Amino acid sequence: MSLAVTNKRTFSANAVENKTEFAAKTIYDVDNFNLWYGNDQALYDVNLAIPENQVTAIIGPSGCGKSTFIKSLNRMVELIPSVKISGNIRYAGGDIFSPGYKVEQLRTDVGMVFQNPNPFPKSIYENIAYGPKIHGIRKKNVLDEIVAKSLKGAALWDEVKDRVQENAFGLSGGQQQRLCLARCLAIEPDVILMDEPTSSLDPIATAKVEELVQSLKRDYSIVIVTHNMQQAARISDKTAFFLNGDVIEFSRTDKLFSNPEDKRTEDYIDGRFG
Numbered sequence: 001m002s003l004a005v006t007n008k009r010t011f012s013a014n015a016v017e018n019k020t021e022f023a024a025k026t027i028y029d030v031d032n033f034n035l036w037y038g039n040d041q042a043l044y045d046v047n048l049a050i051p052e053n054q055v056t057a058i059i060g061p062s063g064c065g066k067s068t069f070i071k072s073l074n075r076m077v078e079l080i081p082s083v084k085i086s087g088n089i090r091y092a093g094g095d096i097f098s099p100g101y102k103v104e105q106l107r108t109d110v111g112m113v114f115q116n117p118n119p120f121p122k123s124i125y126e127n128i129a130y131g132p133k134i135h136g137i138r139k140k141n142v143l144d145e146i147v148a149k150s151l152k153g154a155a156l157w158d159e160v161k162d163r164v165q166e167n168a169f170g171l172s173g174g175q176q177q178r179l180c181l182a183r184c185l186a187i188e189p190d191v192i193l194m195d196e197p198t199s200s201l202d203p204i205a206t207a208k209v210e211e212l213v214q215s216l217k218r219d220y221s222i223v224i225v226t227h228n229m230q231q232a233a234r235i236s237d238k239t240a241f242f243l244n245g246d247v248i249e250f251s252r253t254d255k256l257f258s259n260p261e262d263k264r265t266e267d268y269i270d271g272r273f274g
C-alpha cells in the first residue's frame with residue numbers, strides 16, 4: 001500500500017458538526033481522508049469527528065464506501081495492495097497512517113466484529129482465550145476470569161456457562177455473533193468497529209445485539225455500519241450519511257432522522273433511493 005499523505009492541516013477537534021451541538025470528546029478525527037482502489041476513488045474528502053463512548057452509525061446505499069471507511073479506522077484496508085490514501089485519520093491524537101505508527105497496538109485498541117459471525121473452529125473457551133494467550137497470558141485462572149468476564153460482557157454467559165468446552169460451531173448464529181463480540185472484548189479494546197453485525201441474524205438475535213451495543217457504550221466507543229436505518233435510529237447517538245464516497249451529513253441521530261439538512265439525506269431516509 002502506498003501512503004500519499006499530503007494533507008498537513010492541524011488536528012481539528014470537530015471537523016464538520018456544529019461544536020455547540022455535542023460536547024463529547026473525540027476518539028477519531030478524520031481529516032480530508034481520500035481513498036482509491038487503483039484508479040477508482042472510493043472515499044472523497046471525508047471529515048468526521050467520532051465521539052468517545054458513544055455509538056456512531058454509518059449509513060448509506062450499497063457501494064457508498066461504508067465498509068471501506070470502517071476498515072480504514074483500523075488500517076485493515078491496507079491488506080488490499082492497490083489501496084492509496086491521502087489525508088489523515090487520528091486515533092487518540094496519533095496519525096494512524098504516519099510512518100512508524102504501531103499498527104499492532106491499534107488493532108489491540110480497536111476491535112472489530114464482521115457481518116457474518118466468524119468463530120474459530122475451536123471451543124467457546126478457546127475462541128475467547130486465543131487473543132489473551134497471544135498477548136502472553138498463560139495462567140489458567142486468569143484466562144478463566146477473562147473468558148467469564150468477556151462472555152458476561154457480551155450477554156452470552158448465562159446461555160453457555162455450562163458448555164464452554166464445546167465447539168463454537170454448535171452455537172446459533174446470534175450466539176456466534178455475541179461470541180465474536182466476547183472475543184473482541186477479551187483483548188480489552190477501547191473502540192469496537194461493527195460492519196453490519198446483525199445482517200445475518202433473525203429479529204430476536206438482532207434485538208439482543210442492539211441491546212448489547214447500547215450497554216457497551218459506557219465503556220467503549222462504537223462505530224457501526226448498518227443498512228438498516230431503523231437500527232441506526234434506535235441505537236446510535238450520531239449518524240453519518242455516506243453517498244458515492246462523500247459524507248453528505250453527519251449529526252446527532254435524532255436530528256439527522258427528524259430534520260435532515262440535505263435533500264439527499266431526506267430522500268434516502270424517506271426511502272426514495274438506495
Ligand SMILES: Nc1ncnc2c1ncn2[C@@H]1O[C@H](COP(=O)(O)OP(=O)(O)OP(=O)(O)O)[C@@H](O)[C@H]1O
Pocket residue numbers: 037042060061062063064065066067068069080
Ligand atoms: N477490494 C476492492 N477492490 C476494488 N474496489 C473495491 C474493493 N472493495 C470495495 N471496492 C469498491 O469501493 C466502493 C465502496 O465499496 P464499499 O464496500 O466500501 O461500500 P459499502 O457502502 O460498504 O457497500 P455495501 O453496503 O454493499 O457493503 C465500491 O465501488 C466498491 O466496488
